[in-house]
Amino acid sequence: MKFRNFKMVDYVVYGRGSFNQLDEILAPRRKSGAPIIFLLDHFFEKHSLYSRIPQQKGDAIILVDVNYEPKTSYIDTLADQIKKEFGTVSGVVGIGGGSAMDIAKAVSLMMNNPGKASDYQGWDLVKFPGVYKAGIPTLSGTGAEVSRTTVLTGPTKKLGMNSDFTPFDQIILDPELTANAPVNQRFYTGMDCYIHCIESLTGTFLNEFSKSYGKKALELCRKVFIEKNDWDSESDDQLMMASYAGGMSIAYSQVGVAHAVSYGLSYLLGTKHGIGNCIVFDKLEEFYPEAVKEFKWMAAKNKIDIPQHITKGLGEEQFDTMINVSLGLKPLWENALGKDWEKIMPKEKLRALYEKL
């Protein structure tokens, strides 16, 4: 098909305090004797959110480790553990940042698909629908709540399980849940949305659907990170909508240089996606001159340090790994630089860029 037939999330609730509706929302999805498994970002282990999870008899909360970007092997371990311990489940609910969202989506799929998660890294390889899955973000910016992918690091590649079975059946967008996010983390994740909108709006793939969503997301990012001097509850409301709109904008657009380069970083060093994008974007004046200036200004205004020299001391082989992962992401480069991207970004130039990070 020339134009993607975009699978939407089935149900969306948006509202301050809408997390309180979770029990009611899950009730019609419960099958007798089959529990709901809550996959909770381990950041919330001792947080009041833990006790607000509406567990019914038989349900379980599994704390998921999101110190690193999710690995396919971790998904396999979680899915095997759940199958062994609980047999059939009524569904999984992911609560946390982008990694928790991606883990929930991938685990749901691996409950019903044979083999390993790495077998399904790519486009439209997933064979069967997963179990019911709901996503509840506690950080805004990734767009993972509405995307049709789940980004995973596998044995040979960093690539999602991109399929019509991947989007959530339900998302609950409650801006109260993002209120106490660590300031740095909130900035890095918010910038994931900002950077991705810059990349898609300046790219060569775009139509009015994605442009409308992308511009709205960018406007909301600017409201919270530039126009306002203090963070307030409206900032949480707006950044949550920015994330949603940014995620929707990807339907008919593609990310660009920052994502292509930062995927190499996370593959090799495990750098988390939000901060990785910031580290790379900070050095992309050549490609996005105005936006990089604005980005630096936002970082300064919000008193955020962007890590420097993280590739210092890496060896030849390690640079080659990052370069190969990055150059493998052809659609991203083509979107950013056009059909002749290989001439504009030869290996040596990308190497020099990685050395600057």
Next chain:
Amino acid sequence: MKFRNFKMVDYVVYGRGSFNQLDEILAPRRKSGAPIIFLLDHFFEKHSLYSRIPQQKGDAIILVDVNYEPKTSYIDTLADQIKKEFGTVSGVVGIGGGSAMDIAKAVSLMMNNPGKASDYQGWDLVKFPGVYKAGIPTLSGTGAEVSRTTVLTGPTKKLGMNSDFTPFDQIILDPELTANAPVNQRFYTGMDCYIHCIESLTGTFLNEFSKSYGKKALELCRKVFIEKNDWDSESDDQLMMASYAGGMSIAYSQVGVAHAVSYGLSYLLGTKHGIGNCIVFDKLEEFYPEAVKEFKWMAAKNKIDIPQHITKGLGEEQFDTMINVSLGLKPLWENALGKDWEKIMPKEKLRALYEKL
């Protein structure tokens, strides 16, 4: 639930020429021996669009009469005709303006629900999912492509079949299809979107989800009807997204005075929704002063006449009918005027307003 759990359309395609993907999109939905029924706006009877419909053996095109707002009795007639002639069907595809969309949604539901369409006018009364239904708008502005209702005139009320089963399974947003819409019709329908955004953005029910969508829709309406001097293909792209965003904005908002009053008009006189809203909005300076000024300016700039004196000569009983239909729409009045709306808009005042139309 405090916050509505909004059922989204399952699949969305947006793109110039995406209508050409219809056959491919329908293929996996076809059940052996069960045809697809295309419900086509009668406006297209002799139009090239007719021959572009990808009919397979056994399929049928039914021309639907959209001279008046859809009646529940018309839905019953269509559903009975289809059941009698075709038995089981694989699905229905509505192609046309807002009425064709609403007819397709309602017929889909009545294929699988017993009784009459009027039994289901209200909130969450529909018992069973309809047959597969796709919507393809050829006019932009109603938002019917994404709404969870289907507005119908019944024996005693004008009210939709508002349910989670009502949204389309698939929509195809192809701005090329709106390119040759009659200029007046395009304006009236576009204003449906504009008016509904003004009503929801100035209303007392609203959150950031609906505000983001509403503002985006309004911005796009202004681009096409104010900023540009000529209609071009980008205008079609933008008004189609305005309609979509305007429809989404209704998730957590409500329309207001113009809709409440114009429902009375259409109930009594059969006035079509788009033009009816324009006739009413033109006289609402008291409630939306800035926007009514802008509306009059848009009408003048686009050389559109707004009909006047359409209630001239109506009798006492007829005014009472319109007033009763209108005042029955409590949530609309409350959104517009707050909890004390009955004091702000007593019967006599509404009567005077109807007399001005």
